[in-house]
Amino acid sequence: MLDKLLSPETIEETLRIVQNEFPLAIWETLYVTVIATALAIVIGLPLGVLLVAGEKNGVLPLPRPVMQVLNVVINLLRSVPFLILMIMVFPLARLIVGTAVGTVASIVPLVIAAFPFVARLVESSLREVNPNIIEMAQSMGASPFQIIMKVMIPESVPSLLSNFTIAITTILGYSAMSGIIGGGGLGKIAINYGYYRYMYLVMLLAVILLIVLVQIFQSVGTRLSVKSDKRLKGK
Amino acid sequence: MIEIRNLSKEFQTADGTVEALKNVNLTIQDGDIYGIIGMSGAGKSTLVRCINMLERPTEGQVLIDGQDIGALSTSELRKVRREITMIFQGFNLLMQRTCLKNICFPLELAGVNKADAKKRAMELLEVVGLPDKANAYPAQLSGGQQQRIAIARALATDPKVLLCDEATSALDPKTTHSILELIRDINHRLGISVIMITHQMSVVEEICSRVAILDEGHVVEEGLVSEIFSSPKSKAAKRLVFPEGAEEILLETKGERRIRVVFSGAVASREPLIAKMAMEEHIAASILGASTRSIGDKAYGNMLLGINGDDDTVQRAMNYLRSIPDVLVEEVTDNA
Ligand SMILES: Nc1ncnc2c1ncn2[C@@H]1O[C@H](COP(=O)(O)OP(=O)(O)OP(=O)(O)O)[C@@H](O)[C@H]1O
Ligand SMILES: [Mg+2]
Numbered sequence: 034m035l036d037k038l039l040s041p042e043t044i045e046e047t048l049r050i051v052q053n054e055f056p057l058a059i060w061e062t063l064y065v066t067v068i069a070t071a072l073a074i075v076i077g078l079p080l081g082v083l084l085v086a087g088e089k090n091g092v093l094p095l096p097r098p099v100m101q102v103l104n105v106v107i108n109l110l111r112s113v114p115f116l117i118l119m120i121m122v123f124p125l126a127r128l129i130v131g132t133a134v135g136t137v138a139s140i141v142p143l144v145i146a147a148f149p150f151v152a153r154l155v156e157s158s159l160r161e162v163n164p165n166i167i168e169m170a171q172s173m174g175a176s177p178f179q180i181i182m183k184v185m186i187p188e189s190v191p192s193l194l195s196n197f198t199i200a201i202t203t204i205l206g207y208s209a210m211s212g213i214i215g216g217g218g219l220g221k222i223a224i225n226y227g228y229y230r231y232m233y234l235v236m237l238l239a240v241i242l243l244i245v246l247v248q249i250f251q252s253v254g255t256r257l258s259v260k261s262d263k264r265l266k267g268k
Numbered sequence: 269m270i271e272i273r274n275l276s277k278e279f280q281t282a283d284g285t286v287e288a289l290k291n292v293n294l295t296i297q298d299g300d301i302y303g304i305i306g307m308s309g310a311g312k313s314t315l316v317r318c319i320n321m322l323e324r325p326t327e328g329q330v331l332i333d334g335q336d337i338g339a340l341s342t343s344e345l346r347k348v349r350r351e352i353t354m355i356f357q358g359f360n361l362l363m364q365r366t367c368l369k370n371i372c373f374p375l376e377l378a379g380v381n382k383a384d385a386k387k388r389a390m391e392l393l394e395v396v397g398l399p400d401k402a403n404a405y406p407a408q409l410s411g412g413q414q415q416r417i418a419i420a421r422a423l424a425t426d427p428k429v430l431l432c433d434e435a436t437s438a439l440d441p442k443t444t445h446s447i448l449e450l451i452r453d454i455n456h457r458l459g460i461s462v463i464m465i466t467h468q469m470s471v472v473e474e475i476c477s478r479v480a481i482l483d484e485g486h487v488v489e490e491g492l493v494s495e496i497f498s499s500p501k502s503k504a505a506k507r508l509v510f511p512e513g514a515e516e517i518l519l520e521t522k523g524e525r526r527i528r529v530v531f532s533g534a535v536a537s538r539e540p541l542i543a544k545m546a547m548e549e550h551i552a553a554s555i556l557g558a559s560t561r562s563i564g565d566k567a568y569g570n571m572l573l574g575i576n577g578d579d580d581t582v583q584r585a586m587n588y589l590r591s592i593p594d595v596l597v598e599e600v601t602d603n604a
Contacts, residue, residue, distance in 0.1 A: 169360035172320055173374040173425070174349035183376065188364050263405040264363045 038233055047234045054222060059242065061136045062218035065208045069140050070201045073147035077200075080107070080148070081155025082181055092167060092185075093177040107149040115146050115207050119214055139208065139216030147204050154196035158189040191262035198254025202247045209243055219243050270296040270319065270429065270461070275328035277314050277485075288314040290485040292328070296478075298428075301455050301462040303476035303493065305469065305508060310482040312465045316433050319463065320352045321345055332429075350378055353422035357434035359414040361406040361421075367393070368402040371421045378425060385424075392420035396450060412443035419450060423458070430454070433465045441561055441568035444468075445533045448475045469508050470569060473497060473596060474532045481505045497528065498598040509600070524574040525582045526600040527553075527589070531560055531567040534594040541592070542573070551575060551585045572600070 037043065083103060087095035113121070119142040123133040126141035162185050170184045186193070212220025219239045227236025259265070277289040288311045296302045306312050317323040319330055321337055329336050337348055353374070361370050371389035372382075380388075393399045396416040406414050415435060422430055432451065436444040452475045455462050464476055472479050472493060479496055481489040483504035489496055500509045509528070545551055553573040560569035575585055582599065589597045 163358075163360070165356060165358055165360045166362065168322060169354070169356065170373075170377075172322055172349060172354040172431075173377055174346035175377050176346065179377055183373070184362065188362060190364060262364075264407045 043232070043234060047232065047238070050222075050226065050232075050235050051238060055219075055238075055242070058217065058219045058222050058239070059246075062205070062208060062220070062243075062246065065136055065140055065143065065211075065216065065218060066201060066205045069143035069147060069208065070197070070204050072140070072144045073151045073200065073204065074197060076144070076148040077151025078155050080152035081159060082185070084152060084156040085159040085185070086177065086181055092171075092180045107152055110145065110149040111153070113146075115142070115210060116213070118142055118146050119211060134215030136217035139211040139214075143204055143207055143211065146207060147200060150203065151197075151200050154200060155193065158192040158196050159185050161192055162188045191258045191264075194254060194258035194261055198251060198258065201250050201254070205243065205247055205250065219246075269298055269331075269333060270294075270463075271329075271331040271334075272296075272315075272319070273329045273331065275315070275318060275325050275330065277311075277318060277323060278326045288485055289318070289325070292482075292485075292487050294480055294487065294490065296461060296463060298461055299455070299459055300478060301452065301464060301476045303464045303466065303472035303479035304482055305466055305472050305479055306482035306504070307507075308467060309484075311485045312467075312482055313433055315482065316354075316431050316463065316465050319429075319431060320349055320354065350374065350425040351427050352429040352431060353425060353427040354431040354433065355415065355418045355422050355435045357437045359406070359411070359418045359438075361414055361418060363406055366403050366405055367398070367409070367417045370406065370417055371424055374421060374424045388424060389420070392423055395423065395454070396420045410443075411439050412447060415439065415443075415447050416450065419447075419454070423454065423460075427460060429461045429463065431463050431465070434467070435464070436471055437466070437468065441470075442533070442566065444471065445474070445568065448532075451475060469497075470530065470532065473530045473570070481508065494598060497600075499601045524576055526556065527573045527575060527582070527586060528570060528598045528600050529573060529589055530570045530596040530598075532594050532596070533566045533568060534592055535565055535567075541589075545585065545588055549584055549588050551577065551581055551588070553585065566594075 080103065083095065085091055086093040087100050087103070110118075119139075122142045122145055125145075126138045127133045129141055130138050132138050166188065167180055167184060170180045175183070208216065208218055209220030209223065212218060212222070212224050219242055223236045223239035226232040227239070272292055272294040275289055275292040276287070279286040279288055292315060304312055304315060314323055318325045321330070325338065329338055331337070332348065332352065337345065340348060362373060365373070368386065368389050371392055372385040375385035375388060390399070390402065393402055396419055398413060398416055398420075401409065401413065401417070406417065409417065430451070435451075436447050439447060448471065451462055451464075454460055464471060466472060476493050478491065479493045480487050481496070481502065481504050483502070488502040489500070489505045496505060497509055500506045542553055542555065545553060553575045556572040556574045558569070558571040560567050560571055573585075575582055586597045586599065589595055
């Protein structure tokens, strides 16, 4: 088996695939991941803010039913396994991007799976903000909107950055999974060659590339988060 | 002028109703430095938070220059809050903003344009003595410096009243002293009324003109600091005025006169002072109780002396002690 895996023909074939298909696959993976993360943040950030600010003792208390609906929807979306969610949103994807399969179409389920996750991450970041600081802002006459925009979000930037890093690495993993049902990128290559055509070497390389991408995102994210944090002394 | 009228505050908790304030009545004149002192849980923070309506009173009113601020709309209240600013025990600076930007914060809230806000913030940095910290972040500052920035921020909107909730409790005696000096200076120069919430008697003695003693939600005593500290009437007041354990000693020492000595940075440690008084004035004083601390060569805290002698002796002793800078002296009478 090993000699077949590493035979000159296999290696030659693998190199050919790497040369011809990997650049596009890497690009697709990055493109899908970044766009999906950005959209998930665009939707998840305000929802996360509402989860904290809308509480009974929050800066912008919302009616209880509103909060309940918000929580239930987020929990519901988060409890559906991604693979099933993808199949479930086929009709929606067709509606939004005109097709249910393909690289662009795979962004739709990714965003739907990720925004509730991002909302929860944002929620946990915002809860770390010292309530005394919020009280200080109130004592100076800040409106709820000002408290959100000038206190809660800016004060939790380092924590938000580190949570967004978790989000983007998770979404990268999901985007690979979307290769199974027609999404593009490294996931598709791993499945097509590794699962359907038994070209394990190609699959292995695709997986290694995914790991490298996760590492890059993680270390860049951590660095940004640490760098943005003015609480750390000696800077 | 701030008038607190029949103010009560109840909290509903799982274990029932907590009455944090019970029918509090106080009047604070413009330009005063007014102390509100009490033990932990007495209701001090609740009272100060009612003054700017961070906490809504269950009953009663807070009038600022005759205006009932409990009756204001939300947006009117926000405007009033620019005139009654607050500093806190924990400083509560925005940790992700520079000192300059922290001071600009209330101005941003008020819609002042960036250039004007920056100019004002630079002026205030001068006022609090930290002009070189404009671009430093709070985490790079000491506690005392952070409180100075917080004071500058509280002054940005030209308030009429500065509320201080345990503003010096997190600081060492020497830093406390310098912050109190700054607050007094601000009070003198800018005519801002100050309400000082504290559990430290030395703070009240050092800068307040009047004081209210809060005990379990009640104001048990109110008046001039010199009067309250020289003849405390209520039990709560006595507990605060006399150094720990002195209350019992007091009961036993009939016939002896008592003098309270307060050190706020005096260059003296207590033994030489008493010894020197004995040598130079030939007055023997016993230390009935003391809670003083020396930081460097400076003393902070207070001491209760017992002197056996006539009016003249006591007067001479007081004059002698008064001649030392940064020492306050009062005779204590027990006319309860
Ligand atoms: N939000 C709240 N809910 C319930 N009880 C409260 C609340 N805030 C204060 N209390 C209660 O009211 C009483 C007075 O509290 P407050 O914080 O005003 O005391 P304090 O004099 O400031 O004490 P400290 O010196 O410890 O700060 C306490 O018994 C406290 O438990
Ligand atoms: Mg308190």
